[in-house]
Amino acid sequence: MLNHLFLHCRPGFEKECAAEISELAAGLGIFGFCKTKDQSAFVIFIGNEADDAETLLQQLKFQQLIFVRQWFACVPFLDKLPTDNRITPLLEACTELPLCKELVIETVDTNDGKALSGLRKKIEKPLTSAMKKKGLLRGKSTSRLHVVFLTGSEAYIGWSPMNNSAVYSSGIPRLKVPREAPSRATLKLEEAWHHFVPADEWDHRLAGSMRAVDLGAAPGGWTYQLVRRSMFVDAVDNGPMQEALMETGQVTHHKLDGFAYKPKKRVHWLVCDIADKPIRVANMIATWVAKNWCGEAVFNLKLPMKQRYAEVQKCAAKIEEILADAGVEVEMNFKQLYHDREEVTGHIRRRDI
Numbered sequence: 001m002l003n004h005l006f007l008h009c010r011p012g013f014e015k016e017c018a019a020e021i022s023e024l025a026a027g028l029g030i031f032g033f034c035k036t037k038d039q040s041a042f043v044i045f046i047g048n049e050a051d052d053a054e055t056l057l058q059q060l061k062f063q064q065l066i067f068v069r070q071w072f073a074c075v076p077f078l079d080k081l082p083t084d085n086r087i088t089p090l091l092e093a094c095t096e097l098p099l100c101k102e103l104v105i106e107t108v109d110t111n112d113g114k115a116l117s118g119l120r121k122k123i124e125k126p127l128t129s130a131m132k133k134k135g136l137l138r139g140k141s142t143s144r145l146h147v148v149f150l151t152g153s154e155a156y157i158g159w160s161p162m163n164n165s166a167v168y169s170s171g172i173p174r175l176k177v178p179r180e181a182p183s184r185a186t187l188k189l190e191e192a193w194h195h196f197v198p199a200d201e202w203d204h205r206l207a208g209s210m211r212a213v214d215l216g217a218a219p220g221g222w223t224y225q226l227v228r229r230s231m232f233v234d235a236v237d238n239g240p241m242q243e244a245l246m247e248t249g250q251v252t253h254h255k256l257d258g259f260a261y262k263p264k265k266r267v268h269w270l271v272c273d274i275a276d277k278p279i280r281v282a283n284m285i286a287t288w289v290a291k292n293w294c295g296e297a298v299f300n301l302k303l304p305m306k307q308r309y310a311e312v313q314k315c316a317a318k319i320e321e322i323l324a325d326a327g328v329e330v331e332m333n334f335k336q337l338y339h340d341r342e343e344v345t346g347h348i349r350r351r352d353i
């Protein structure tokens with residue numbers, strides 16, 4: 001019976017995260033309030049009813065959350081952990097939680113959080129073995145136990161369902177920029193695929209010999225990912241593409257305006273990393289999908305300084321309107337990925353492919 005929900009987010013996006021969870025909760029008839037602090041990289045939603053947090057974990061789909069990186073239902077703040085024995089109070093708090101399969105120790109995505117990585121490593125083994133000894137970890141469970149340290153003596157402890165939460169600690173995937181990749185931006189598309197395309201569907205949805213269009217492609221970080229999956233790519237950008245990528249023979253470079261470009265033949269993937277007005281990008285992507293110029297699309301929406309959640313909703317509504325008019329059914333999701341900054345990534349997939 002837990003009414004506190006811990007939500008990790010990108011620092012600076014606490015208001016968006018709070019607005020999102022409050023709106024979705026209200027849609028389920030769950031009311032409460034959010035505790036937020038600017039740049040803290042987390043939000044606490046406190047529901048009015050005793051089990052509200054667990055109801056939200058059950059009834060909302062994690063995959064649909066935009067600004068939430070990871071979430072778990074937790075017991076109220078533990079603020080007086082003795083620094084010479086943090087383990088005992090953490091074990092006591094576990095009595096309010098279900099048995100879990102595994103324990104993850106997390107910090108928030110701030111400089112203070114990073115400074116606690118030593119503590120995280122130090123406590124992980126002894127806490128895990130103390131929990132095993134008490135029978136608090138069970139191999140058959142489908143829940144995950146989370147401990148987030150805010151300081152050396154302050155923590156939140158709780159649980160998440162493993163099939164409805166992020167697989168990564170704090171919701172942050174550890175991806176490495178490949179040495180030969182033309183830009184760091186390459187990780188945005190790789191992370192998007194990890195998030196939007198289930199691992200067991202990569203072979204047929206990211207298959208060799210598929211065709212793709214990359215709008216705003218230069219210098220080629222996203223094209224690199226498509227080429228790595230053995231696809232053939234039309235890369236559209238006035239800027240120069242990395243030479244090594246062009247030498248693969250899989251890329252055709254078009255020095256054209258991405259908003260005016262039309263494919264000669266239908267492609268499986270459209271990807272777009274053009275930083276322009278979000279609604280302009282949304283309109284263009286919806287047109288591609290509506291006209292069946294592509295089967296799936298990944299695109300970035302650069303967010304304004306204010307009303308960022310509202311802006312994503314406005315773009316989503318516009319896309320839905322265009323696709324409804326065209327009678328096209330899709331799956332559509334947005335996510336502020338770890339490698340996104342002032343932006344969110346969208347994904348659309350036609351249901352008829």
Ligand SMILES: C[S@@+](CC[C@H](N)C(=O)[O-])C[C@H]1O[C@@H](n2cnc3c(N)ncnc32)[C@H](O)[C@@H]1O
Binds near residue numbers: 185220237257
């Ligand atoms: C963030 S960069 C893309 C980085 C790329 N995805 C990568 O991974 O290397 C944005 C690109 O969009 C291009 N761009 C901006 N407006 C464009 C337009 N109207 N048509 C095509 N490209 C455009 C810019 O030239 C720039 O190269």
